[in-house]
Amino acid sequence: MYLNCHTYYSLRFGTFSEVELLELAKENSLTTLALTDINNTSACLNFVRKAKEFDIKPVIGIDFRNGAVQQFVGLAKNNNGFYELNAFLSEHLHEKKSIPNDAPTFNDVVIVYPFEKVLQNEKKQFKDHEFIGVSVEELKKLPFSIYKSYTDKLVVQQQVTLRNKRDFNAHRLLRAIDNNTLLSKLQKTEECRITDVMLSLEALKKAYAQFPHILTNTENLLNACTINFSFGKERVSQNQQLYLESPQADYDMLVKLCDDNLHKRYAKPDAKVKGRLQTELTTIKAMDFVSYFLINYDIISYSKRMGYIHVGRGSGANSIVAYIIGITDVDPIELDLYFERFINPFRASPPDFDIDFSWKDREDITQYIFKRFKHVALLATYNTFKYRGVVRELGKVFGLPKEEIDKLSDGKYAAKSLDEMGKLVLKYGQLIRGFPNHLSVHSCGVLILEKPIHYYSATDMPPKGFPTIQFDMIIAEDVGVFKFDILGQRGLAKIKEAIEIIQYNRPELPPIDITQVETFKNDPNINELLKGGKAIGAYYVESPAMRGLMQKLQTQDYLGLVAASSIIRPGVSGSGMKKEFIIRQRYPEKRKDANPMLLKIMPETYGIMVYQEDVLKVANQFAGLTLGEADVLRRGMSGKFRSRAEFLEVEAKFLKNCKDKGYPDDLTMVVWEQIKSFAGYAFAKGHSASYAVESYQSLYLKCYFPLEFMVAVLNNGGGFYSAEHYIHEAKMCGGIVYPPCINNSEHPNSIKGKTIYLGFGYLKSLESLTIGRFLTERNFNGPFQSLDDFIDRVTISIEQLTILIRIDAFRFTQRSKTELLWEAIFKLHVHKQGSTQARLFKPNHKQFDLPSITITYVEEAYDQIELLGFPLCSYFDLVDDVFHDNIKASDMHKHTNQNALLYGVLVNTRFHKTSQGKLIRFCTFIDRDGHYFDTVHFTKVVDTYPINGMGVYGCYGKVTEEFDFCSLDIIWSKKMSLKPDPRS
Known part of the structure; x- marks a missing residue:
């Protein structure tokens, strides 16, 4: 009986989620319910998906409004009706047009005009699919209007926006935020009515007792509406199904591409290569992923024609087909990449191809995709009300001065010192915290679909000018809409620009072929940069943490870098396995300490889980789960599906299988905790390998053309x-x-010979x-x-x-x-x-x-x-303070476990929160000779000796050493005073 219900996706208006709406309907014994958010369809698909769990028939539509003024409600009679509604709304959102008073003529849509609007416009003529909606409150007016005789056109329109007074308070706050006004000045016309709540069926029937035809009309209208989408295991891919004219033509093209390019990747392909290739092709065809590969190939081919550099990564980097046709540059045979992580018969979704382009080229690539394919949109994400944002917005709504708002939002206040208004801001902030605030664009998701985009959602038009759907990737995947990941990064821009600068600055040199990664991997000079932690500017390997890890591992080859790029992730590190890996890497005799079974499963990583594939291997070979169940486990660990019943079932089966196999409980729990602690953070091995390829390309340029490379780094926004x-x-x-x-x-930085001129920018x-x-x-x-x-x-x-x-x-x-x-x-x-x-x-x-x-x-x-923001001389030259006896960074290893004083210019500082919630600070400095040293500021000195901005610091502490890498545990630190500006 409810045709006009809102969720909090009626942005800055609604007060609860689509699931809570269904719960409310269930409490009131409803069997059919319509969701009609205001100018938004974000919640529709999840509403349809979840309705089945509540035994409720879903109906979906849109509440069309200009601001808070309702024009009419459109309800989809079927999927085509939903398409019509989405297309109509999108046209008005894209062009920022007002919603008209009268709805257009739809084929499969029911239109409900609100009673007050009909009275105001004195509308007399109604088409077959048009009705008049009357709320409980408006029933008292009906007998005195001409519309009481429109017996076949009257339906129930009891709007549902609230559940209780608490929701009404939240609603008013949202409306004040949306109108950028004080709560005390909020116009009543901007609010819903406090009576806009869901009544029980009995109460509704009682209210409309004198108008039984209104209830009958409403019931008939709802019965005429049916919406169908498949979810979960029943879903089918909604992505573009064909690249050419038929499935066979697509498959023939993919096979030909592999045949034409095989010898470019493998000069003498052996039986292993040919067998893997055939297995993949057969599986790709059987699972209808052929068009997915060809579309990715099309995008890459365009980028190559334009001279763009790309990196293909994600689980798709495990594919030999992707490697052969040029989507990726990672050899799955060389790295023994786990095929089932890429694709397996239990996986309903296509493999992930995360394709990186230069941040300068990405928009052109996106533009090409929109022109090249028929049904394209960007994926959305929602920015929600978070603590700081909520406090700032409510501070303005309650009229607090800026200083008070700053104090509250920064959390720098004592609860006892807060006045009544401050307490209200914090109290009411809890009402709307976590609500969606506004639509944003997903960082990389592009949808290329078989059906028109508006079959699934309305679209917005953000400033970048590409239509963007109104739901996020979780819902997209549930309904079978799988994104193409098109990313922009600065690392590739550095490589591309460095090559251009080298050609300009050193025209006598032959052109650089940056694709010769195999040569780079085996170059001792390049590997020495890695081993010595001298990769500043090189993508992914320049951070202080990575620099330290390279030195501890003594990484000097490609495979070592592949492992390191995953080991440094929070999961492996947090589980304590990073340290254990370093020990087993550096001291081969320690590898025997590994559990024999795990060592057999993962010999390359010494029995330690390092990659996402390792979760699959252990779950499959150690615990006896099927590959499909193992993949559920891996995906569940990412956090997306942690609460889903299927994940909990697999967790229970993992533990049961281990018990049935006779493993000791402590061994089972150790393995399970390792999986649990890092699976959501670890990289797929192919993903790590793709990063390593780009790192080697950067390292080659840094090694042989350091000045040109550093200019390119500076021109592309630096890095870490x-x-x-x-x-x-x-x-x-x-x-x-x-x-x-x-x-x-020039505007950017430029170089002539060895002279670098900073840019006017x-x-x-x-x-x-x-x-x-x-x-x-x-x-x-x-x-x-x-x-x-x-x-x-x-x-x-x-x-x-x-x-x-x-x-x-x-x-x-x-x-x-x-x-x-x-x-x-x-x-x-x-x-x-x-x-x-x-x-x-x-x-x-x-x-x-x-x-x-x-x-x-x-x-x-x-x-x-x-x-400029910095001096071009050394800060050491500006110090106006006394330097005491100190050591240099290069001498730290001579003073292990001793207290020492070092002076250094601050390079980087970052905080880490312990499991007890206490702060630890990590800093990186360079000494007078330009050499690095790292410091650790434990909780007891973090606040006592703060690090405030750039300059020279005296750092006194205990020199510690771990795997030949020295750092300083700070006892005290002091910022050195600088010479004053003599003109001041």
Whole structure:
């Protein structure tokens, strides 16, 4: 009997989830229920999926509104009706058009106009599929209106938005947030009615007792509506089914691609290669995944035609077919990749191909996909109300001053000191915390479907300009909609740009073939960078944690890097198995300590679970689960499906099987805890191998073209470290780094020989329009000869010119910055209105006799700190403090288990929370020689000796050593004072 129900996907309006709506319906003995969120279909598919569990027939539709004003409700009579509703809503969302007063003519949709709206518009004519909805509250008006005679058009429209007064309070807060107004000033027209609740069937029948035809009409209307989607085990893939005209044509194309490219990957393919290839092809065909491979191949082929670099990873990297046709660059035979992790007869979803492109190329790739395929959309994700956001929004709603809001949102308050309003903000914040706030775009998910997108959902049009569906990946997978992962990353952009810079800076060299990864893997110079932790700038292997792990493992080959990239993940590390792996890697005699059964299952990793495949292997070979059950276990550990009954069943079977096999309980629990602790974090082995391929490409460039590579790193937003540190690394590699220069610099950083010119883009206060103006002038008419020449040729304000002079961009004139600044002020007539047009004739510049004032290196450094964000000299050169007896980073191994003092410039700092909730701080510094040392600040010193910003710190502590890697356990630390700016 309920045609107009809302969930909290009626954003900033509804107050509970679609599952809670079903629970409410069950409590009220309903057997049919319609979900109609406001201008949104996010909850529809999950509502249909979950309704079966409550023995409720689902009906879905949309409540069409302009703001809070309801225009009409549309209910889908069938799947085509849902498509019509979605298409209609999407048109209005995309074009930001208002919903009209009258609904269009639909084929399979029922329209319900609210009684008040009908009265207001004096609507007299209704089509066969159009009805008038009357709420319980509106029944008292019905006898006095002309519509009492419309007996066949009247239906129940008792809106359901609330369950109780608590929900009404939450609703009002949401409406105030949406209207950006104080709660006390919220208009009643923006709220629902407090009576918009679900009544029991008995109460409803009693309310409409005088109008039995309204109940009959409503029941008939609901009976006419049926929606069908398949979920879970019953689902079928909704992705595009064919690439060519038929399944056989698709399969023939895939086989031909493999035949044509086999010898490019394997010069002499043996029986193992051919057998694996045939097995995969047979399985791919049997499971109807052929088109999925061909679509991915199409996308990769386009990227190659455009000269883009890509990395194919995810579980799909376990596939020899993907390797042969070029989707990935990971050889599954070399790495003995577990085929069943990639695809198995128990897996209903296609394998994952996470395809990375340069962040600069990704939008073009996405644009190509939308043009190339017929039914395409981006996947959505929802930003929810989190603690800080809730407190900030409610602080404004209750009229709190900014300082109070900041204090509450940062958690820096004592409960006893809070006033009544502060307590209200925290109390009511609990009502809406976790609610969806607004739709966002999934970081990488693209949908390519067989049917039109609007068959499943309405779409929004975010600023990037690609239609985006209104549900997330969990629901998508449940209904058989599987995403293509198209990602953008900076690591690939670094590689691509580094090659371009090398070609420009060293034109005498032959073109670089960055695909020669096999050569890179076996290069001792490249592997020495890994082993020594000298991979700064290289993708995935540059962080302090990875740098330390490389040194502890003494990683010096590809397979070692593949393992390391998974070992460092939180799961393996948190289970204590990272340390055990290092021990067994470095000390072969310790490998005998492994459980013999686990060692037999995982000999390559010494009996330790490192990869996601290891979960499958152990669950299958150790506990006797089928591969399908093992995959449920692996996926369940990711957190997505942890609460599902199927996962709990598999967990119980795992424990039972181990007991039946006679394993000791302590062994079973040790293995189970290992699985539990890391499976959701560990990488698939092929995924790790893909990362390792990209790392080796970066390492090759870092090894042989370090300066060009570091310029590319800087131009692509760096990586783990700050721009300041990458500039330091460039200097350590022999580069000479200069601040921006009017005649040599570009917007990005550039290099000439070994000289690196920082780009104008670092000057935050310098306007892009100004930069474009003088670069265009220079490119067309040649270098500037003097400050006078610059002023004659470029229209610029004194403020913008001052920035260029202070950063020493006119140093080619051989004149001091002070002299140039005075001259610029005189010549630009700073107090007069300047012309925005270029001068037709060059003026005769008056020459001034100005005193020559020398700029000290300290003043230069402070100008650079203000304008660039960092000095180009070392912070050590600016210290105005006493250095005491200390050791250098290179000598730490001589002082193991001794207290020592080191001085270093802060490179990176990060916190870690212990299982007891206490904070530990990890820092990385470089000493005066530019060498790294790492510090650990345990809980007792974290607050006592804070680390506040960049600069030189004195670090006193105990030198510890683990697997030949030294670090310092801090006893005290002190930030060294710097020389003041003499101009202050």
